[in-house]
Amino acid sequence: MKLAYEACFEKDLKNISDKNLLKKIKSTIEEIRKTDKLSSISNLKKLRGYETFYRIRIGDYRIGIEIIEDCVIFTRVLHRKEVYRYFP
Template sequence: MEVVFTKTFLKDLAKVFPVKRRKEIEHFIFEELQLVSSLEEIDFAEKMKGHKNFYKIRFGDYRMGIYRLENRIELKRVLHRKEIYKYFP
């Protein structure tokens, strides 16, 4: 499975505070996510209602927005739970 990071995702990730939460997200995307072969293997990835190929993953008060397209996933946004639904999907 190919993992693609959007420019906005990387900007959002740099703004995540506290640093402990950012480290948790970075560990997941750069280590654990690289080992899975499909999005269904991630137990805590939830499909977003009303949107066909969009998923979210919770990290405390932060949500990561993911778009799945065949054998590729795009990490779109990572924002606070109050903001994510304004900008994603």
């Protein structure tokens, strides 16, 4: 799959200081890059009410993504208490 990153996603990554969490996020991004099917992405859940928006759970953090055809757009990565205020 093709990957794209929004500026706010990159900004959110810079604000995360937990090294273990950053490693998990990077491994999740690599997993998505290598896969061809949505069903093979772990902890992926479609958001109700939206056709193209999904979230990936990593501990207490959520990665907000949008999937359009074969392109995955990483939108936000925030704590679970904050993510749904800013995503989608």
